Amino acid sequence: MNxxxxxxxxxATGKTRLALHLAKNFNGELVSADSRQVYIxxxxxxxxxxxxxxxxxxxxxxxxxxxxxxxTIDGIKVWGYDLVSPKKEFSVASYMQFAHKKIxxxxxxxxxxxIVGGTGLYIKGVIDGFPTAFIPKSKRLRKALDEKxxxxxxxxxxxxxxxxxxxxxxxxxxxxxxxxxxIEVAQWEIKRGKYKRIVPLxxxxxxxxxxLFLPQKELAKKIGLRVLERLxxxxxxxxxxxxxxxxxxxxxxxxxxGYRQWLSDPGGTIPGDxxxxxxxxxxxxxxxxQMIWFKKDSRIHWYDSLSTDxxxxxxxxxAIWYSSKRP
Numbered sequence: 001m002n003x004x005x006x007x008x009x010x011x012a013t014g015k016t017r018l019a020l021h022l023a024k025n026f027n028g029e030l031v032s033a034d035s036r037q038v039y040i041x042x043x044x045x046x047x048x049x050x051x052x053x054x055x056x057x058x059x060x061x062x063x064x065x066x067x068x069x070x071x072t073i074d075g076i077k078v079w080g081y082d083l084v085s086p087k088k089e090f091s092v093a094s095y096m097q098f099a100h101k102k103i104x105x106x107x108x109x110x111x112x113x114x115i116v117g118g119t120g121l122y123i124k125g126v127i128d129g130f131p132t133a134f135i136p137k138s139k140r141l142r143k144a145l146d147e148k149x150x151x152x153x154x155x156x157x158x159x160x161x162x163x164x165x166x167x168x169x170x171x172x173x174x175x176x177x178x179x180x181x182x183i184e185v186a187q188w189e190i191k192r193g194k195y196k197r198i199v200p201l202x203x204x205x206x207x208x209x210x211x212l213f214l215p216q217k218e219l220a221k222k223i224g225l226r227v228l229e230r231l232x233x234x235x236x237x238x239x240x241x242x243x244x245x246x247x248x249x250x251x252x253x254x255x256x257x258g259y260r261q262w263l264s265d266p267g268g269t270i271p272g273d274x275x276x277x278x279x280x281x282x283x284x285x286x287x288x289x290q291m292i293w294f295k296k297d298s299r300i301h302w303y304d305s306l307s308t309d310x311x312x313x314x315x316x317x318x319a320i321w322y323s324s325k326r327p
Contacts, residue, residue: 001107003322004205007116008033008123008294010287012222013212014305016049019116021311023076026112026322031102032080033117033126036256038095039086041242044235045258047226048081056082068098080117086242086253093133096125103201112322120293127207129200135188145180153179160186208321210314211300213291218306223283227276230258239263257282 005028007019019030032038036046043050054071058064067084070077079102084090099115099122106113115123125133145153154173158165164182172178201207214222239262247254249263261279264270294300301317303310 001110001112002205003112004103004127004201004207005112005114005318006123006127006207006209007114007212008120008209008300009118009212010214010219010290010294011047011118011283012219012226012287013214015116015118015212018210018212018305018311018314019114020074020076022315022318023112023114024074025315026318027110028112028114029070029077029106029109030079031099031106031113031115032078033095033099033115033119033122034080035090035095035119035122036253037081037117038083038090039253039256040082040084041245042086042238042253042256042259044230044233044238046256047230050081068102086247087245087251089252091133092121092125092130095122096130096133099126100201118290120290127200127202129202132185135185138184138187141184141187142180145183148176150174150176150179153183157183157186160190206321207299208318209297209300210317211294211302212305212310213302214304214306219287220284223287224280227258227280227283231276236262257286 005019005022005026007015007022009015016030019028022028023030034046036042037048039046050071051073054073056069056071058069063069067082068079069082070079071081072078080098083098084094103113103115103126115126117123121130124130145156148156150173153176154165154168157179160183164186168182172182213219235258239259242254242259249266254260254263258279261275261282265275301314303314307313
């Protein structure tokens with residue numbers, strides 16, 4: 001077995017449901033690629049949709065010590081949930097290391113690894129490589145640059161790495177966060193030279209990309225319903241529990257959609273229906289950004305998840321790919 005299946009696309013399009021269906025047919029295991037679902041205790045707001053009384057399981061003492069467990073959903077192992085405390089940060093590099101290791105283990109068991117999720121940066125990092133992900137953040141540098149205007153940041157980058165500065169588009173030049181990261185990378189390379197690299201899976205495995213989408217109106221409607229469902233399932237109580245264990249509103253985990261909107265109103269002055277509207281609106285915007293990201297990848301075979309026969313069509317495509325052998 002040297003194959004990898006990727007199920008991607010915007011939120012609320014049914015990616016996990018499809019991935020579980022295909023895993024049953026092709027002896028697979030899932031690896032989640034969702035930057036919000038890596039956090040422990042953030043189940044409802046991130047839409048993990050775990051079975052009642054589901055427990056995180058571990059294959060051995062080593063994986064338990066590292067916190068790399070799995071849930072079983074419909075008899076299928078799902079990896080990538082609950083990897084880190086919501087008090088801690090989790091980077092693209094951390095995900096790449098985890099996913100590469102887990103995919104190798106699944107292949108060793110002669111099963112099909114299926115990456116499923118909507119965090120494009122995670123998927124790109126694992127599949128195509130993202131070497132600068134392993135260059136650590138510098139709190140000292142970021143603090144020094146935080147108050148500078150984007151024009152000043154660009155000039156600093158131009159002095160450190162003229163080629164990088166010249167390659168930036170208008171959007172990058174106007175984004176202080178991206179400029180600061182570029183400066184961070186440039187300084188690291190000047191001081192330490194080459195950085196750690198992981199061989200992209202695209203060079204070693206045969207891959208099939210499947211993307212799911214919904215018409216815009218249908219997607220917006222479904223997102224709105226999901227937000228309401230999460231509130232009904234106890235989202236506010238989940239936030240209260242996170243607060244009780246000391247998770248601060250400034251934590252990386254709390255910048256996730258839904259959590260961010262609720263924690264922006266600690267005094268409870270904003271009506272609940274307005275918070276729901278804000279959350280729903282941001283989820284819709286996020287879905288649009290996801291679609292823009294994934295549409296750039298010509299390897300993806302797209303399917304409208306509103307179509308009743310799309311699972312059968314995906315299954316046919318996957319069966320041909322799964323049974324084929326590289327010449």
